[in-house]
Amino acid sequence: MKTPVVILDQVDKYYPKGVHALREINLQIDQGEWTAVMGPSGSGKTTLLNLLDGLDRPTSGRIEILGVDTNRFGADEWTVFRREHIGLVFQQFYLIPYLTALENVMLAQYYHSMVDKKQAMRALERIGLSDRARHLPSQLSGGEQQRACIARALINAPKIILADEPTGNLDEENEKTVMDIFRELDLEGQTIVMVTHNPELGKLADRRIYLEYGRVTAFH
Amino acid sequence: MFWRILFDSIVRRKKRKGLAILAVWIGISLVVGLLMLSLDTGDKMNLELRSFGANIKVMPVSSSIPVTVGDYALTPSMDSSYLTGRGASPRPVILSEAKDLRSFGPLGLRMSRLHPKITPRRLSYLEESDFPKLKEIFWRNNIMGIVPRLWTEGEVNGSTVPILGLWLERRIPTETGEDFVTGATQLYKHWSIRGSWPSRGDERTCLMGVELARRFSVSLGDTLEVKGQRGSIRFQVSGIVSTGTQEDSSVITSLDTVQRLTGLEGKVSEADVSALTTPENKLAEKYRLSPQSLAPVEYERWSCTPYPENVASGIQDAIPNSAARVIRRVSETQGAVLTRIKGLVFFLAIVTLISCSLSIMGILASAVLERRPEVALLQAIGAERSHVLTFFLVEVALLGIVGGFLGGMTGSWIGQELVQAIFASKANDHLALVILSPFLGLGVASLGSLRPVLQALGEDTAQVLHGN
Numbered sequence: 224m225k226t227p228v229v230i231l232d233q234v235d236k237y238y239p240k241g242v243h244a245l246r247e248i249n250l251q252i253d254q255g256e257w258t259a260v261m262g263p264s265g266s267g268k269t270t271l272l273n274l275l276d277g278l279d280r281p282t283s284g285r286i287e288i289l290g291v292d293t294n295r296f297g298a299d300e301w302t303v304f305r306r307e308h309i310g311l312v313f314q315q316f317y318l319i320p321y322l323t324a325l326e327n328v329m330l331a332q333y334y335h336s337m338v339d340k341k342q343a344m345r346a347l348e349r350i351g352l353s354d355r356a357r358h359l360p361s362q363l364s365g366g367e368q369q370r371a372c373i374a375r376a377l378i379n380a381p382k383i384i385l386a387d388e389p390t391g392n393l394d395e396e397n398e399k400t401v402m403d404i405f406r407e408l409d410l411e412g413q414t415i416v417m418v419t420h421n422p423e424l425g426k427l428a429d430r431r432i433y434l435e436y437g438r439v440t441a442f443h
Numbered sequence: 444m445f446w447r448i449l450f451d452s453i454v455r456r457k458k459r460k461g462l463a464i465l466a467v468w469i470g471i472s473l474v475v476g477l478l479m480l481s482l483d484t485g486d487k488m489n490l491e492l493r494s495f496g497a498n499i500k501v502m503p504v505s506s507s508i509p510v511t512v513g514d515y516a517l518t519p520s521m522d523s524s525y526l527t528g529r530g531a532s533p534r535p536v537i538l539s540e541a542k543d544l545r546s547f548g549p550l551g552l553r554m555s556r557l558h559p560k561i562t563p564r565r566l567s568y569l570e571e572s573d574f575p576k577l578k579e580i581f582w583r584n585n586i587m588g589i590v591p592r593l594w595t596e597g598e599v600n601g602s603t604v605p606i607l608g609l610w611l612e613r614r615i616p617t618e619t620g621e622d623f624v625t626g627a628t629q630l631y632k633h634w635s636i637r638g639s640w641p642s643r644g645d646e647r648t649c650l651m652g653v654e655l656a657r658r659f660s661v662s663l664g665d666t667l668e669v670k671g672q673r674g675s676i677r678f679q680v681s682g683i684v685s686t687g688t689q690e691d692s693s694v695i696t697s698l699d700t701v702q703r704l705t706g707l708e709g710k711v712s713e714a715d716v717s718a719l720t721t722p723e724n725k726l727a728e729k730y731r732l733s734p735q736s737l738a739p740v741e742y743e744r745w746s747c748t749p750y751p752e753n754v755a756s757g758i759q760d761a762i763p764n765s766a767a768r769v770i771r772r773v774s775e776t777q778g779a780v781l782t783r784i785k786g787l788v789f790f791l792a793i794v795t796l797i798s799c800s801l802s803i804m805g806i807l808a809s810a811v812l813e814r815r816p817e818v819a820l821l822q823a824i825g826a827e828r829s830h831v832l833t834f835f836l837v838e839v840a841l842l843g844i845v846g847g848f849l850g851g852m853t854g855s856w857i858g859q860e861l862v863q864a865i866f867a868s869k870a871n872d873h874l875a876l877v878i879l880s881p882f883l884g885l886g887v888a889s890l891g892s893l894r895p896v897l898q899a900l901g902e903d904t905a906q907v908l909h910g911n
């Protein structure tokens with residue numbers, strides 16, 4: 224039986240100056256599903272993801288996540304909700320530059336609940352970064368930084384992982400490593416929403432949503 | 444974890460944090476330095492101005508009787524109220540048989556140039572032993588310098604010359620247990636002396652007035668024989684002095700020496716006193732116009748304010764048979780100039796404080812705005828706004844405190860150097876300023892970053908992170 228994790232109902236998003244970035248989006252994402260959001264540049268993929276993680280708000284329509292209507296959230300409520308249930312991976316591998324890979328992971332623990340160094344270390348081990356745990360981001364390669372970001376996104380066992388072109392800035396080899404991690408997560412039943420340009424990567428997902436001019440044009 | 448992040452943030456970004464600290468450091472240094480200078484200006488200017496001489500002249504009562512010389516009226520411009528009804532009959536002393544006696548009146552007139560020939564009927568003296576009492580009167584803390592002087596004469600190379608004896612340096616014990624040190628070397632700092640003051644304890648050195656030196660072709664280091672009524676002394680000239688007044692044509696040495704040489708032990712013909720005074724204001728004027736018009740409270744206030752007249756009359760009461768006269772011009776400018784300059788330096792310090800604060804704020808603001816992605820990221824991974832704000836403010840406060848502390852240190856050093864350079868004297872201790880400066884740094888730094896941090900927090904997190 225499928226449990227809906229995300230439900231979008233008639234969601235519209237306007238940016239200032241009248242840019243209509245998303246139009247009448249109706250969408251359901253189920254638990255354990257790996258969804259790829261695809262489409263040309265400027266079609267609204269990032270915008271859609273930002274509505275799901277609460278960094279941005281819809282202009283109209285309803286967004287229900289884990290059965291909660293997120294429209295009622297204030298900024299700090301969204302922050303709390305996000306750190307409880309959502310893990311974020313960005314295209315640029317944002318890490319705090321003066322904290323080591325391990326400390327960056329522990330920071331997410333700190334904001335979520337309690338710092339547990341052993342657990343943070345296990346998260347890094349899992350993505351093959353344990354020998355780089357005490358390196359600063361500037362001492363890590365792009366692929367290693369992105370893996371640290373994934374470890375950080377996973378550390379609090381989120382219900383949903385949102386990734387915006389997680390391999391957009393990586394070479395092929397690193398792209399493969401990252402996708403292997405995602406595949407593994409998918410097998411474990413992790414709900415993942417991933418934005419990508421790359422049809423090859425899109426094929427890995429359970430389901431693909433195509434966007435064009437802010438509209439959903441196809442599901443596969 | 445909070446402190447760990449903070450620690451890492453500072454230790455692993457030494458260069459940037461160093462820059463912020465440096466900005467605060469330099470700013471606070473300047474401010475503390477200037478504030479110190481402005482706080483010291485009052486004291487030091489007082490000292491400086493005091494070195495421009497006495498502002499109260501003390502004379503025997505009889506000397507204040509008008510004397511006319513040709514067309515010049517040598518009237519001491521004395522308020523007759525000073526001649527208090529003491530039935531003053533100062534001991535008259537007939538001075539010498541000399542027919543050609545120059546009187547070097549206590550009036551500050553350039554008599555040496557006029558060469559007036561006066562034959563005073565009598566000269567009177569004050570008692571030297573009365574002067575230490577000035578440190579016991581009501582105004583004792585306002586009395587900053589006392590130089591009793593004895594004008595007499597002696598013979599050099601067969602001609603009669605004026606001789607001036609004065610306290611070179613004298614220690615007067617006071618009730619506080621600390622000696623009050625005064626004398627000509629301190630009060631007449633403005634005298635221009637080629638060479639040096641007669642050495643203390645050595646009775647065989649003297650200063651020579653520049654005109655007299657020219658007349659006798661005496662130069663520095665020469666010796667000359669001075670004959671008095673009680674013997675003669677061979678002096679070595681330790682300095683040639685030029686004051687622009689009657690000292691220029693006299694031999695000047697210590698009071699004791701002159702007293703012994705002329706048999707006038709314990710006698711003084713006048714005294715210069717330097718006192719800290721308050722410029723006359725409305726209240727003083729009101730009193731002058733009509734003493735009766737003052738209410739009791741006003742009278743109380745008037746009588747406790749060190750107006751020049753009040754201090755002078757206190758001195759006059761303490762020294763028997765004396766009349767104390769205010770040298771009005773000097774004491775008035777003293778107060779007025781002082782207030783103005785003090786205000787000016789304080790104004791400068793405040794302007795510096797403001798401009799330094801602004802530039803520190805500017806530097807910190809750009810440092811915070813540079814970290815916008817960090818602010819956005821912290822929020823994205825679950826930091827509430829208040830947490831981010833606290834984190835940034837605590838960090839910047841620490842930097843501010845460190846910068847302020849360093850600034851307090853170097854600032855007080857700068858202040859000392861400034862005071863040294865400008866007033867050639869040691870700066871007072873301003874511990875309060877040094878203690879205050881870390882807080883000043885904290886305040887300026889926190890104020891400087893508050894706005895940019897709030898601004899960074901208010902920014903569209905999504906936009907910053909996704910780089911649209």
Ligand SMILES: Nc1ncnc2c1ncn2[C@@H]1O[C@H](COP(=O)(O)OP(=O)(O)OP(=O)(O)O)[C@@H](O)[C@H]1O
Pocket residue numbers: 238239242243244262263264265266267268269270271906911
């Ligand atoms: N903050 C913003 N203000 C105004 N317009 C915006 C803003 N962010 C995005 N847009 C516009 O909204 C539309 C959708 O942008 P979005 O970033 O969602 O596209 P995308 O599908 O993620 O593109 P890409 O593949 O290039 O990342 C675009 O036309 C974009 O110019």
Ligand SMILES: [Mg+2]
Pocket residue numbers: 268269270387
């Ligand atoms: Mg995008």
